[in-house]
Amino acid sequence: MKWCSVLLFSLNTCLFGNVAANAIQDRNLFATELFQTIATDKQNENVIISPVAIQTALGLAYYGADGKTAKELQRTLHAQSQSRNGIAKSYYKLLHSFVKPKTTLEIANKIYAKDALVIEQEFRDAAQKYFDSDAEQLDFTDEPKAVELINKWLAEKTNGKITNVLDNIEPDINVALVNAIYFKAKWARPFMDDETSDRDFWINENVTVKVPTMFADNWYNYADYADLDAKAIELFFENTDLRMWFILPNKRGGLHELEQKLKSVDFNAFEDRWQWSSVTVNLPKFKFEFDTDLKPYLLKLGIKTMFTDEADFSNIFHESPISTRVSRVQHKAFIDVNEIGCEAAAASVAVGVPMSLPWDPKSFIADHPFVFVIRDPHAIYFTGHIAKF
Structure with a gap:
């Protein structure tokens, strides 16, 4: 990126x-x-x-x-x-x-x-x-x-x-x-190159488009936020304190409502609610x-x-x-977000195997508009949303 x-x-x-x-x-x-x-x-x-x-x-x-x-x-x-x-x-x-x-x-x-x-x-x-x-x-x-x-x-x-x-x-x-x-x-836990496939992305309640969507099944920081009517996942980058958050409204047409609630959000309180979980992730590539x-x-x-x-x-x-x-x-x-990280790379990297079988597996299927944030403990370096393809 x-x-x-x-x-x-x-x-x-x-x-x-x-x-x-x-x-x-x-x-x-x-x-x-x-x-x-x-x-x-x-x-x-x-x-x-x-x-x-x-x-x-x-x-x-x-x-x-x-x-x-x-x-x-x-x-x-x-x-x-x-x-x-x-x-x-x-x-x-x-x-x-x-x-x-x-x-x-x-x-x-x-x-x-x-x-x-x-x-x-x-x-x-x-x-x-x-x-x-x-x-x-x-x-x-x-x-x-x-x-x-x-x-x-x-x-x-x-x-x-x-x-x-x-x-x-x-x-x-x-x-x-x-x-x-x-x-x-680069991602600390890259996506699997050979698992990327075209999947439906809902532009709104009635319109879908096919977009290349990455897949991973691994352990991540994850949270359900009932007050935001949304869920979120945190992806780590290699050798840095910077992390990337993806915040997905539960409703396909919930982007505007979510962003209104995120105004003046306390990110420390937001982060305190992360849980280390086994998560199945589908995330569209975007550039x-x-x-x-x-x-x-x-x-x-x-x-x-x-x-x-x-x-x-x-x-x-x-x-x-x-x-x-x-x-x-x-x-x-x-x-530019892809399987390897924030820039395309020639080699694919093996993904780690979950440490144990989870009791409560989670899923994060980003198949409709969502918010992303790149930050570290000091500041928000980038933020945005994906609304269309």
Whole structure:
């Protein structure tokens, strides 16, 4: 799986700021609220976003913001109880928490500023120290070249999986904040290659399509959630704390209702209910891209001023004579789930045999729309839903 997001800002200052989600609970709360807002609008589309990528970019924006702009970012990111330096340090910890062998998870940030703008050294230092972010001046008036350079950087940081994020740049843009995330890992318990077969997937109560569906019969963390009217299973990746959850509504048409209930969910309480169980799993293979402007969804969540001429990013630029506002927040993501893991591989791997015969065998048959989440103890890295094939 691989993903990236790019944020484009217009007029002078760009939205960099204090890392907006210090506490794990704050990060998870923003992630679920943002996803629920997007998912409600995209019920009939496949959706994938990277909350960590978006939060890192908005956190950097908050670090450079002031006044009402900073307050809205802080409130929406649920970071009211944290100082700017505290939030910055928490993101530094997050960005350096997942270095593991045989697993690739990279998050990269970059600031592109109009030639005439001078970035404050204090902000530049903080961006490098806490956000692993670099700054580069760019001539935005040469639109084709600017678009090419930004898209090239994003493609490099996502191993070529995210391309052509930008088709154009607004003529009055002064700053672009670019954020990319890339993830690649294998399942700790792979699916059986020779057991994948075409099975029915219910798009709605009346329509089915045949889709390649993977099969496994093994031991997993599993739970029935009566309060959500859903069941869930947790799949482990090899050599990493990241796990992938699949949350399946019990009703074929229950996706919207489930996502409404998942808003502001306490993931610690959710996780406490896992049971180590023998489970028969049928899970469709899926691979898709999702591209959207986040601006309308951030507006709904309460981030408004930074999109207007009243935007205040005075902590970013040195004596900037131009008022600054954000013009666009573009997010593009890609995911590929198959038998081996998050990327196709040539060799198949034998599946372990259950340790003993179960008294209460479970089944997880994902034959209708469902939610997925990739997370670790620190944050939600990706979340989305499968609604169609």
